[in-house]
Amino acid sequence: MSSSSSALPISSPELTVALSAVLRASLATTQIFKTIPSSLTKSDKSPVTLGDFAAQAIVNTLIAKYFPDDGIVAEEEASALREDEQLRGKVGELVKMALEKDEQSLTGTKESELPSGSKKWSAEDWEQSDRFLSALDRGNFNGGPSGRFWALDPIDGTKGFLRGGQYAICLALVENGEPILACMACPNLPYAVSDEKPKEGDRSGVRGDGSVFIAVKGKGAFHRSIAPPSAAFEPIKMNSLSGGLSSASFCESVEAGHSSQGTNARIAELLGISSPPVRMDSQAKYASVARGDGDIYLRLPVGDGSYVEKIWDHAAGALLCEEAGGSVSDCSGKRLDFGKGRTLSANKGVVVALKGRHTEVVEAVKKALIEEGRGNLLGEQK
Numbered sequence: 001m002s003s004s005s006s007a008l009p010i011s012s013p014e015l016t017v018a019l020s021a022v023l024r025a026s027l028a029t030t031q032i033f034k035t036i037p038s039s040l041t042k043s044d045k046s047p048v049t050l051g052d053f054a055a056q057a058i059v060n061t062l063i064a065k066y067f068p069d070d071g072i073v074a075e076e077e078a079s080a081l082r083e084d085e086q087l088r089g090k091v092g093e094l095v096k097m098a099l100e101k102d103e104q105s106l107t108g109t110k111e112s113e114l115p116s117g118s119k120k121w122s123a124e125d126w127e128q129s130d131r132f133l134s135a136l137d138r139g140n141f142n143g144g145p146s147g148r149f150w151a152l153d154p155i156d157g158t159k160g161f162l163r164g165g166q167y168a169i170c171l172a173l174v175e176n177g178e179p180i181l182a183c184m185a186c187p188n189l190p191y192a193v194s195d196e197k198p199k200e201g202d203r204s205g206v207r208g209d210g211s212v213f214i215a216v217k218g219k220g221a222f223h224r225s226i227a228p229p230s231a232a233f234e235p236i237k238m239n240s241l242s243g244g245l246s247s248a249s250f251c252e253s254v255e256a257g258h259s260s261q262g263t264n265a266r267i268a269e270l271l272g273i274s275s276p277p278v279r280m281d282s283q284a285k286y287a288s289v290a291r292g293d294g295d296i297y298l299r300l301p302v303g304d305g306s307y308v309e310k311i312w313d314h315a316a317g318a319l320l321c322e323e324a325g326g327s328v329s330d331c332s333g334k335r336l337d338f339g340k341g342r343t344l345s346a347n348k349g350v351v352v353a354l355k356g357r358h359t360e361v362v363e364a365v366k367k368a369l370i371e372e373g374r375g376n377l378l379g380e381q382k
């Protein structure tokens with residue numbers, strides 16, 4: 001594996017920029033996490049905080065600077081900030097703080113190792129609300145099946161972020177409908193095995209350091225501690241499950257409204273799994289499974305399955321798991337199609353398991369859904 005950059009195990013300008021972007025964004029979110037963040041309610045009734053806005057503005061600014069021709073499919077947009085001067089000011093301060101941070105002391109990459117940017121960025125420019133708001137709104141790209149674009153969830157697990165649980169900053173580069181590069185910061189997911197996860201609601205954050213994950217298609221998945229910047233990335237692999245599927249542990253969302261916990265319990269029973277599910281917010285679930293903290297991630301639709309998953313909720317996590325030896329599909333076993341636009345409209349639900357065990361898990365998923373009278377979620381394959 002080539003290693004021209006001191007900080008990264010894979011030489012890639014896109015990865016160098018992605019790591020800088022998510023680590024800068026996590027500077028802003030960890031600062032806000034310490035206090036109980038206030039939130040606004042979006043038109044779909046879901047929450048958004050100044051952390052979500054700041055993280056998206058930070059990441060989009062860096063993508064715009066280094067890859068100005070790339071589209072970005074990101075979750076948030078700036079209209080609420082255009083109407084609220086006070087909130088806009090607070091977000092602007094966070095953006096400035098994060099973008100001014102010295103590169104090497106944050107990522108371990110020398111400034112000179114970054115690709116040449118389209119224009120010299122100046123921190124002061126981003127205090128001007130127009131530029132900062134337009135950076136945020138660069139996330140309105142529609143995606144699609146051809147060419148390349150970025151998928152960004154500035155804070156995945158906003159409900160977890162508000163509750164004092166897990167959350168993740170998730171960035172992926174998608175090419176011809178498939179994620180080819182992923183970078184995910186999990187500021188509350190301890191890097192060291194010996195570090196306990198903070199209790200939910202503990203706003204002092206993680207004991208020790210959080211974790212950051214990277215993956216490049218065909219080149220593997222890696223993690224390191226978020227700090228210090230000199231920390232090396234180590235390869236990660238899913239558990240080999242030599243004890244069989246019954247020894248597996250599975251994880252699911254904390255939010256009962258985001259996936260069907262009852263169906264998961266039946267699937268666990270069908271697979272002979274007796275340990276209770278590990279509930280966790282955000283794509284930290286994908287990251288945990290990728291590095292062997294858990295084995296299976298189940299996200300089956302609730303009710304009639306009318307909710308359509310968003311590409312930014314899965315692009316980075318799916319590549320991490322695939323590069324760590326996993327298979328990622330919907331509940332019928334079909335690969336996730338990231339080329340359908342901003343949503344995963346061709347898929348229902350998500351099932352993640354070790355490659356050699358995935359078919360067996362999908363069979364249990366199908367059986368459980370059919371038993372519940374929800375075989376229609378399996379599409380033509382039911």
Ligand SMILES: Nc1ncnc2c1ncn2[C@@H]1O[C@H](COP(=O)(O)O)[C@@H](OP(=O)(O)O)[C@H]1O
Pocket residue numbers: 046075153155156157158159160252253254255257258259280281282283302307310313
């Ligand atoms: N009914 C639903 N079914 C599945 N996912 C949902 C949902 N409503 C919201 N979500 C998504 O669930 C994500 C959080 O996942 P999890 O429950 O695993 O922590 C949210 O991401 P955001 O927090 O970025 O908005 C949101 O996009």
Ligand SMILES: [Mg+2]
Pocket residue numbers: 046047075158
């Ligand atoms: Mg959201």
Ligand SMILES: [Mg+2]
Pocket residue numbers: 153155156157312313
């Ligand atoms: Mg999300």
Ligand SMILES: [Mg+2]
Pocket residue numbers: 052075153154155156157158
């Ligand atoms: Mg989000």
